[in-house]
Amino acid sequence: NAGVTQTPKFQVLKTGQSMTLQCAQDMNHEYMSWYRQDPGMGLRLIHYSVGAGITDQGEVPNGYNVSRSTTEDFPLRLLSAAPSQTSVYFCASSPSAGESRGNTIYFGEGSWLTVV
Amino acid sequence: SQKIEQNSEALNIQEGKTATLTCNYTNYSPAYLQWYRQDPGRGPVFLLLIRENEKEKRKERLKVTFDTTLKQSLFHITASQPADSATYLCALDLTGGGNKLTFGTGTQLKVEL
Numbered sequence: 001n002a003g004v005t006q007t008p009k010f011q012v013l014k015t016g017q018s019m020t021l022q023c024a025q026d027m028n029h030e031y032m033s034w035y036r037q038d039p040g041m042g043l044r045l046i047h048y049s050v051g052a053g054i055t056d057q058g059e060v061p062n063g064y065n066v067s068r069s070t071t072e073d074f075p076l077r078l079l080s081a082a083p084s085q086t087s088v089y090f091c092a093s094s095p096s097a098g099e100s101r102g103n104t105i106y107f108g109e110g111s112w113l114t115v116v
Numbered sequence: 117s118q119k120i121e122q123n124s125e126a127l128n129i130q131e132g133k134t135a136t137l138t139c140n141y142t143n144y145s146p147a148y149l150q151w152y153r154q155d156p157g158r159g160p161v162f163l164l165l166i167r168e169n170e171k172e173k174r175k176e177r178l179k180v181t182f183d184t185t186l187k188q189s190l191f192h193i194t195a196s197q198p199a200d201s202a203t204y205l206c207a208l209d210l211t212g213g214g215n216k217l218t219f220g221t222g223t224q225l226k227v228e229l
Contacts, residue, residue: 004159031215042120042205042219043160050215058216090159094215105150105217107159 006108023091030096032074139206147212
């Protein structure tokens with residue numbers, strides 16, 4: 001049982017380039033989310049999904065796109081990378097609220113992105 | 117404005133003592149409050165969840181209290197060990213759905229021999 005798997009672990013991008021951070025979970029969780037973590041800021045929610053085909057914006061969505069074509073995968077796309085997007089990105093998943101309210105969230109190990 | 121505050125300075129304690137970490141929030145009404153542990157270079161790991169109608173929750177050496185009047189949660193680690201050294205994050209679940217959390221910045225705990 002791999003849990004939440006993120007790839008790549010590390011990436012350096014040039015300003016203006018695009019890329020996709022991959023996230024996959026094998027726990028059949030309905031809910032998935034992307035957070036970014038910056039020094040002194042705490043984790044901030046970028047986008048989230050409550051099921052396949054359903055996505056919504058979090059606190060800091062600008063410059064990012066997501067899609068949820070399957071329950072397992074929730075990729076995060078950077079459309080035109082900017083230095084302000086240099087950060088550590090965490091994908092998370094949890095069961096739907098209908099199963100158990102106040103669910104545990106499982107996090108991946110993170111993707112370190114540097115935009116130069 | 118809405119804020120979640122955790123001790124920004126590192127907390128250093130001796131092995132065997134009880135560590136107490138604080139999470140204060142303003143202008144939120146969370147349904148749940150969660151505590152996570154994060155080690156350097158790793159993702160957060162869930163430790164405990166406490167609901168708005170619960171005062172206290174325990175798990176092994178961990179204890180969490182939740183005072184919705186004071187808007188404060190305290191996280192205790194009893195009989196602390198060097199292996200407990202990590203950053204501890206407080207997170208508010210405002211909707212109760214478990215998929216949208218608002219995090220504090222974390223408190224670094226160092227347990228010394």
